[in-house]
Every structure is written in C-alpha cells, then in structure tokens.
Amino acid sequence: MEKSTYLTFVLAHEFFAVNVANVLEVLEQQQITRVPKAPEHIMGIINFRGDILPVVNTRLKFSLGDDENIKNYIIVFDLTRNHNRYPVSAVVDGVKDVIEINSEEVMAVPEMGLSFDTRFITGVIRRNNDFIMLINPEKVFSGIDTEAVLIEDTTNQYNLKKNSYEIQ
Amino acid sequence: MDLGHLKRKFINEAEALLINFDNTLIELEKDNKNKALISETFRIMHTIKGASGMFGFEKIEEITHELESLFDLVREDLMEVTSELIELSYITADHIRSLLSDELFENEENISCHSALLSNLKSFKPESKHNYQVQNSVKQDVKKIASWHILFYPNDDIITRAINLVYTFQDLFLLGEYRIYNKPYQNGNGQFWSIFLTTDQGYSAIEESLLFIMDYCKIYQIASYNIFDSHEFEKFQYSQAEERNINDMALEIAENKGNEPQKVIFQPTKEISKKTEQKYKTDHVHVDAAKLDSLMFLVSELVTTKSELLTALNSYNIEKALVAGEKIEKLSKLFNENALNLRLVSVTEMTEKFKRLIRDLARQLGKKIDFVTIGNETELDKSIIDHISEPVMHLIRNCIDHGIEMPEVRKTRRKDETGVIKIETVKSGNYVYISISDDGNGIDTEFVYNKAVEKGFINPGIQLSEKEIFDLIFLPGFSTAQSLTNVSGRGVGMDIVLKKIQEIRGEISIVSDKNSGTYFNIKLQQTISIIDTLLVKACDITYAIPLDDIESCILEAHENIMDKKNHLVKVNGDLVPFMYIEELNGEKDKKETDKLILLKKHGKVFALVVDLIIGEYQAVIKPIGTAFNNVKFLSGASLLGDGSIALLIDTEKLWQINAGN
Numbered sequence: 015m016e017k018s019t020y021l022t023f024v025l026a027h028e029f030f031a032v033n034v035a036n037v038l039e040v041l042e043q044q045q046i047t048r049v050p051k052a053p054e055h056i057m058g059i060i061n062f063r064g065d066i067l068p069v070v071n072t073r074l075k076f077s078l079g080d081d082e083n084i085k086n087y088i089i090v091f092d093l094t095r096n097h098n099r100y101p102v103s104a105v106v107d108g109v110k111d112v113i114e115i116n117s118e119e120v121m122a123v124p125e126m127g128l129s130f131d132t133r134f135i136t137g138v139i140r141r142n143n144d145f146i147m148l149i150n151p152e153k154v155f156s157g158i159d160t161e162a163v164l165i166e167d168t169t170n171q172y173n174l175k176k177n178s179y180e181i182q
Numbered sequence: 183m184d185l186g187h188l189k190r191k192f193i194n195e196a197e198a199l200l201i202n203f204d205n206t207l208i209e210l211e212k213d214n215k216n217k218a219l220i221s222e223t224f225r226i227m228h229t230i231k232g233a234s235g236m237f238g239f240e241k242i243e244e245i246t247h248e249l250e251s252l253f254d255l256v257r258e259d260l261m262e263v264t265s266e267l268i269e270l271s272y273i274t275a276d277h278i279r280s281l282l283s284d285e286l287f288e289n290e291e292n293i294s295c296h297s298a299l300l301s302n303l304k305s306f307k308p309e310s311k312h313n314y315q316v317q318n319s320v321k322q323d324v325k326k327i328a329s330w331h332i333l334f335y336p337n338d339d340i341i342t343r344a345i346n347l348v349y350t351f352q353d354l355f356l357l358g359e360y361r362i363y364n365k366p367y368q369n370g371n372g373q374f375w376s377i378f379l380t381t382d383q384g385y386s387a388i389e390e391s392l393l394f395i396m397d398y399c400k401i402y403q404i405a406s407y408n409i410f411d412s413h414e415f416e417k418f419q420y421s422q423a424e425e426r427n428i429n430d431m432a433l434e435i436a437e438n439k440g441n442e443p444q445k446v447i448f449q450p451t452k453e454i455s456k457k458t459e460q461k462y463k464t465d466h467v468h469v470d471a472a473k474l475d476s477l478m479f480l481v482s483e484l485v486t487t488k489s490e491l492l493t494a495l496n497s498y499n500i501e502k503a504l505v506a507g508e509k510i511e512k513l514s515k516l517f518n519e520n521a522l523n524l525r526l527v528s529v530t531e532m533t534e535k536f537k538r539l540i541r542d543l544a545r546q547l548g549k550k551i552d553f554v555t556i557g558n559e560t561e562l563d564k565s566i567i568d569h570i571s572e573p574v575m576h577l578i579r580n581c582i583d584h585g586i587e588m589p590e591v592r593k594t595r596r597k598d599e600t601g602v603i604k605i606e607t608v609k610s611g612n613y614v615y616i617s618i619s620d621d622g623n624g625i626d627t628e629f630v631y632n633k634a635v636e637k638g639f640i641n642p643g644i645q646l647s648e649k650e651i652f653d654l655i656f657l658p659g660f661s662t663a664q665s666l667t668n669v670s671g672r673g674v675g676m677d678i679v680l681k682k683i684q685e686i687r688g689e690i691s692i693v694s695d696k697n698s699g700t701y702f703n704i705k706l707q708q709t710i711s712i713i714d715t716l717l718v719k720a721c722d723i724t725y726a727i728p729l730d731d732i733e734s735c736i737l738e739a740h741e742n743i744m745d746k747k748n749h750l751v752k753v754n755g756d757l758v759p760f761m762y763i764e765e766l767n768g769e770k771d772k773k774e775t776d777k778l779i780l781l782k783k784h785g786k787v788f789a790l791v792v793d794l795i796i797g798e799y800q801a802v803i804k805p806i807g808t809a810f811n812n813v814k815f816l817s818g819a820s821l822l823g824d825g826s827i828a829l830l831i832d833t834e835k836l837w838q839i840n841a842g843n
Contacts, residue, residue, distance in 0.1 A: 061825055068810065
C-alpha cells in the first residue's frame with residue numbers, strides 16, 4: 015500500500031489536492047503586480063524570495079469563473095520540465111490541510127457531471143462525504159510555457175550543432 | 183566526494199585545451215618547422231591524455247597516446263609536420279570532442295570512428311622507425327630509476343579549494359612513465375586513484391609536483407627498478423583484478439620493501455549519484471587575479487568602516503555614524519562595480535573558437551581566407567558572450583559563404599586572392615561595438631530588393647533607402663542564397679541573429695558596398711544585469727525606463743502643446759508622436775497631471791505619457807518568465823527596495839510599436 019502526502023485547497027467550493035512534493039510554499043495575501051496585456055489567466059507577478067514568478071488565476075484556468083472578492087492564497091509550485099526546475103505560483107480560494115492518501119483510495123475521474131475542466135484531474139478520493147480531486151500541477155501549468163517551448167524549438171533548427179563543422 | 187564535479191571540470195578543461203589545440207594547428211599549418219608550436223601540440227595531447235586516464239575516459243587516453251607519440255617523433259626530428267598529419271590531428275580533436283560527451287562509449291558512430299582512427303594513427307608512424315619506443319617523453323637513463331606507487335584519495339575539500347587536477351597530475355606525469363589504475367576505483371573505503379610511476383627524479387620531485395594535493399596522497403617507493411619492465415607488475419595488476427583491497431595491497435608492498443607501513447585513512451564512501459554524470463552547461467569564469475585583489479581591498483575597507491560605524495553608534499555620535507554610513511554607501515557602489523567586473527571576460531573567449539571554423543569552411547568551399555581580430559582584449563559580460571557566440575558565428579558563416587569570392591573571381595576584381603574576415607571590438611562608454619566584416623562581394627541592393635518583391639515582403643515600385651533595403655535581410659524567411667549550401671542559407675538565420683541580439687537589448691546594422699565588402703555592426707551593453715533607469719508610475723503600475731534612451735522629461739502643464747487627435751506633441755518647435763502607457767495597457771484614463779517623457783531611439787524622438795515620475799533607480803533586471811511573451815514592450819522586471827516590483831520597458835519594442843502606428 016502506497017501512501018502519499020497531499021495538500022488540499024478550495025476553489026469555488028470544490029476540494030482539490032496536490033502532492034506536497036510539488037509545493038514549495040503557501041503565501042498569504044501577497045501583493046500581486048499587474049502586468050498589462052498579460053494573458054487572461056495570468057494575474058500578474060510576485061516577488062518570491064527575490065525571484066519574479068507569474069501568478070496563475072487557477073479559477074480561470076479551471077473554467078470556474080472569476081470571483082475577485084474571495085481572500086486569496088498563493089501556492090508556489092515547484093515543477094520540472096526537461097530536467098529544468100521552474101516555480102509557478104497560483105491563486106486559490108483557501109488552503110485546507112495536509113492529508114495522507116493511500117493509492118487504493120484513488121478512483122477514476124467521472125466522465126460527466128463535473129462543472130469544470132477535467133483534463134487536469136488525475137483521480138478522485140472521498141473524505142467525509144466530500145470529493146477531493148487530485149491534480150497534477152505539471153499538467154495544469156504546462157500550458158503557460160507552451161509559447162516559450164515553441165520559440166525554443168525554432169531556435170534549435172538554427173542552433174547548428176556544436177560539431178557541425180567536422181571535416182567531411 | 184562528488185566525483186561528477188571533478189569530471190565536469192575535466193571536460194571543461196579538455197574542451198578549452200582542444201580549442202587551443204585547433205588554433206595551434208592553424209599556426210602550425212603556416213609554419214610547420216616551428217619548434218615551440220610542435221611542443222605545444224605535444225604538451226596539449228599529453229595533458230589531455232593524463233587527465234582522461236585519471237577520469238576513466240580510456241578511449242580518449244588511447245587515442246591521445248597515439249597522436250602524442252606522433253608529435254613526439256616530430257619533436258625528435260624523426261618525422262615532419264605534413265598536411266596529412268595536421269588533417270589527422272583535426273579529426274582526432276573532433277573525435278575527442280565527441281568522446282567527451284560519450285563517456286560510456288556507447289555511440290555506434292564513435293565506436294566505428296574510434297577503431298578507424300586508431301589504426302590510421304598507428305599506420306601513420308614511419309615504418310623504419312617502428313622500433314622507436316615512445317616512453318612518454320622520458321629518456322630512460324640508467325640513473326636511479328625507481329618505481330613509486332601513489333595513492334590519491336580526494337575528498338570534497340579538493341573541490342572547495344578549487345584545485346585543478348588536470349594540471350596537477352600533468353606535472354606528475356611529466357616525471358616519467360606512469361600507469362593509472364582504478365579510474366576511479368571505489369571500494370568500501372572511498373574513491374581513490376592508484377598510480378604507478380617510474381622515474382629517475384626521486385621523492386622530492388614527486389612531492390613537488392603533488393604539492394597542492396599532498397594531503398590527499400600517499401606515496402610509496404615500491405621498487406628500485408622499473409616495474410613496468412618486469413613481470414612483477416602484472417602481478418600487481420592481477421591482484422587488483424581480484425578486487426582485493428588496494429589499501430592492503432599497497433601496505434603489503436610497502437612492508438615487503440621494508441618501509442614503515444602507514445595506515446591510510448580513507449574518507450567514508452558516498453554514493454556517486456547518476457545525475458551528476460549528466461551533461462551540463464559550462465559555467466566557469468576565469469578571473470584576473472588583479473580583479474580579485476581589488477575585491478579583497480574593498481573587503482578590508484568595509485571591515486574597518488563597519489567598526490567605525492559600530493564605535494560611533496556605541497557612543498551615540500550621530501555625525502560620525504553618518505560619515506561611516508556614507509562611506510559604506512560608497513563602498514557598496516564599488517562592490518557593485520567590482521562584482522560586475524568579475525563577470526567580464528575578454529572576447530578572445532569567443533573569437534578563439536572561430537579560427538578553426540573559418541579554416542574548415544574556407545577549405546570546404548575552396549576559398550582562401552585570413553581571419554583578423556582587433557580589440558580582442560575588450561571585455562564583455564560572460565553571459566553576453568555566451569549569448570552572441572552563435573549569432574556571430576552565423577554572421578561569419580554568411581561572410582565566408584556569400585561574402586568572400588572564389589580566388590579566381592577575386593583576381594579578376596583585382597583583389598588579393600586571400601579574403602579577409604575581420605572582427606573588431608571596441609568599447610565606448612557602457613557599450614561594446616563588435617563589427618564583423620569581409621572584403622568580398624558586398625550586398626547587391628538591387629538583388630535584395632527584387633528578391634523581397636518576389637517573396638511578397640514589399641510592394642513593387644516602393645522607394646526604399648539603402649539602409650531599409652539592408653534591413654529586409656533580417657526579415658524571417660528571407661534568404662538570398664541562390665543555392666542552399668552546407669554552410670549557410672537555410673532560410674533561417676538572419677532573423678534569428680537579429681532576435682538574439684535584440685534579446686540582450688543590442689542593435690545590429692549592415693553597411694555594405696557592392697564588390698568591396700560588408701560590415702555587420704553590433705552594439706551591445708557591456709553588462710545586462712544592472713542598468714540605470716527612471717522609475718515612473720502609470721495606472722498604479724510602476725515602470726522602469728532605461729535612462730540611456732531618455733532625452734528629457736517635460737514636467738510643465740502641456741495641455742496646450744498636445745494635439746490629442748493626431749497623437750502629436752509640440753516640443754521645442756518639433757512635433758513628436760506620443761503614446762500613453764495606459765494605451766499599451768488597454769485602458770485609457772487621461773489626466774491633466776500627465777508627465778511627458780521624451781525617448782530617443784534610432785535617431786527618432788517620441789514621447790511617453792505617464793502619471794508620475796518617481797526618480798532614478800539602479801535596477802537589477804530579472805526575467806519575468808515566458809508567460810508574458812506576448813507582452814512585447816516589457817523586457818523584464820526589477821525588485822524595488824520595499825519588495826514591490828517595477829516592470830522594465832523595452833524601448834526598442836516601444837519604438838517599433840510607435841513606428842508601426
């Protein structure tokens with residue numbers, strides 16, 4: 015039986031959970047600097063330990079509808095892609111607690127009947143009459159950098175291989 | 183003990199040595215009798231050979247050994263430097279490069295190449311001299327030859343003390359014939375190397391060569407003759423193959439010889455993590471000792487000022503405290519400058535790499551080319567050098583491929599058969615100018631124009647200045663090469679060169695004369711991480727604008743000089759276009775208290791309207807991440823003293839937006 019530790023949080027009265035291995039820190043009421051013309055789901059940037067991080071509006075990302083009146087918490091995720099670490103921060107309505115989840119508990123995602131985007135949900139568990147959706151932050155937030163990845167790809171075509179001047 | 187760290191250091195070092203090797207060969211091509219150059223090639227091969235043995239790159243050791251022996255023959259005047267030998271050396275250098283990234287020797291191509299190259303090198307030795315044994319450059323005098331066993335068991339200290347093993351062991355290996363075992367060997371007691379050496383130099387010479395790492399070495403004399411000649415050596419090897427504890431073995435040997443047995447204490451084992459073996463990026467900077475000296479001077483200054491401040495505070499002497507405070511402010515500025523200075527490296531780091539490329543390309547295309555560099559000592563931020571190496575290389579490829587003509591053509595044009603590619607670097611103020619030029623074809627404006635029309639970039643009949651025509655070359659998908667060659671002209675290129683240079687707030691322009699040559703002029707900031715800015719506020723967002731691009735600020739009420747309909751403002755009698763930051767923001771909320779900031783870019787003046795001017799600020803620029811790639815007019819952000827964030831305005835992009843209107 016495999017046990018993992020998860021952090022649970024609330025978004026529009028729904029419960030979500032994310033593996034603590036992917037969480038760097040939870041910030042409360044951080045000042046968010048707006049960035050003009052930023053994509054809609056990016057709220058702005060924050061100063062996190064001297065680095066500048068984009069802040070994702072998780073409600074919009076999950077198609078849950080925006081609500082500016084809710085007191086916000088920011089979860090800073092520690093993600094990796096292609097062996098590179100990149101932190102991303104995301105705003106949630108509230109942070110609940112840290113729970114242990116057994117791998118047997120996890121059920122498949124119901125195909126219908128959910129009011130939000132289910133692409134990012136990896137599984138569902140049940141606790142005290144509540145459903146908690148497990149999410150994979152790497153899937154959720156990979157879209158943010160898609161553009162960057164595309165740009166890198168075109169550069170690679172041009173980045174002539176280091177040894178390309180070998181004698182033929 | 184992180185072995186990966188040492189290994190990466192070796193790879194770094196080896197790559198630098200190979201560049202050196204390439205360039206020495208280029209010199210040698212011109213002057214094949216030059217003794218100094220010949221010994222240099224020998225020395226480089228020897229260094230790489232020794233170090234690759236140390237770090238378990240056996241295949242490199244094997245191949246360098248062969249090439250080293252060839253150059254040794256040359257050194258002994260038993261062979262001559264022929265163009266074949268040089269060609270072979272180039273191939274070997276390239277092969278070593280690919281072996282460096284293929285430590286486990288798994289790449290099929292490398293394997294086949296290796297054996298072919300090895301037999302090639304072996305057959306290269308002149309037949310008649312076949313009996314000549316190359317013994318690592320040491321004349322085997324029958325003096326007091328003795329065999330030594332050196333155990334080297336490094337720990338993490340060696341990394342913190344920044345000892346360069348590559349060179350340390352080179353000194354040792356120059357003493358005589360050596361064999362390295364346990365590359366690196368790991369048993370219960372830790373990692374260590376076991377080195378057998380025969381030399382006539384005696385203990386003190388060995389000690390001297392290992393001076394810096396004596397703490398990590400044990401040296402035993404194991405025989406008073408050359409053990410490599412005897413069968414005994416195989417015995418040593420044999421015992422090792424049985425995975426016997428080398429420690430005991432060494433002690434045993436020592437005991438046998440009647441020496442005082444010493445207890446060798448090894449560091450506790452740490453697992454070598456696989457991860458550290460992964461490929462990584464070079465991130466070392468070579469720093470002048472003088473720069474470090476001035477840093478040390480500043481540190482001592484800071485320490486005294488600090489105690490001055492403390493004494494003043496203890497005695498409630500505000501005046502003295504203020505003086506000390508001011509001193510500290512001055513010092514912190516100096517520290518800032520000094521730290522930036524440490525990151526500066528000379529452009530040689532970049533230009534040295536080009537020599538080989540130019541030589542190879544010229545040969546491939548049958549052209550004759552001289553490479554000239556001027557102002558090599560100019561210094562640039564290391565990260566900028568890394569950033570522009572590729573684009574500059576691309577420009578050079580263009581010069582060679584499209585610029586320089588074939589020798590026959592040059593003759594008919596009454597030019598010297600040999601074309602010249604020149605890189606000139608000049609520092610002026612905070613900027614560094616790099617110009618890459620050739621004395622070849624030059625750019626045919628008519629041809630470029632027609633091509634642009636044909637590709638639909640411009641409408642036929644439109645009037646363009648020469649500069650505007652040259653700028654067409656930077657458009658994506660514009661390639662004037664009539665036939666795609668191996669060298670350049672894949673249709674991607676110049677637009678990426680432009681993009682790369684603009685990424686670090688640089689500028690590039692072209693000057694060209696048909697039939698007499700082309701200049702690519704690049705203007706760069708010497709460092710990119712810290713710039714002087716003006717802080718302004720608009721719509722409750724703080725922005726930083728590079729001070730260099732600001733002409734002036736207009737604080738007076740300007741309602742009367744502003745023509746809002748046409749977005750023009752009258753400044754000193756001239757009409758200047760203006761824009762609101764809010765407009766960029768997508769909002770429009772004009773106030774009477776607006777301030778005007780006049781910006782000048784590419785000789786054109788335009789104005790930006792903001793709510794509030796805060797003041798000058800030295801901004802440490804941080805990237806804002808790829809999430810904002812579509813926000814074109816921002817190039818970064820900076821943290822302010824109170825922890826809040828200011829967005830850095832990209833004046834270049836602003837200019838483009840303005841020009842687009």
